[in-house]
Amino acid sequence: MWNLLNDDAAFPTDHARPSEVAPVVPLFGTPEDDAVMGWQERALCAQTDPEAFFPEKGGSTREAKKVCTGCEVRAECLEYALANDERFGIWGGLSERERRKLKKRVV
Structure with a gap:
């Protein structure tokens, strides 16, 4: 039976130490992506109807711009x-x- 409260008994010392363990590779994106794209989580449009931000040709943009x-x-x-x-x-x-x-104008 495993003693989960005692790390030494559950994981003998002859195994790889945490510093020797392979790095964790994220499945989706990288930490740098989180820093660059983190603003999207705080965007008001993420909490509203996305169709307002992609209106049909000739459709009104007023609602989306108001949210912005x-x-x-x-x-x-x-x-x-x-x-x-x-x-x-x-x-x-x-x-x-x-x-x-x-x-x-900028160029």
């Missing part, structure tokens, strides 16, 4: 969309057309 105005990670969202050339949807409170105009 109160979002604490709006700047990170817009920065992500610009860096990754997002071509669809409302990101950081701007439509694809507005993001294109912004890029042209």
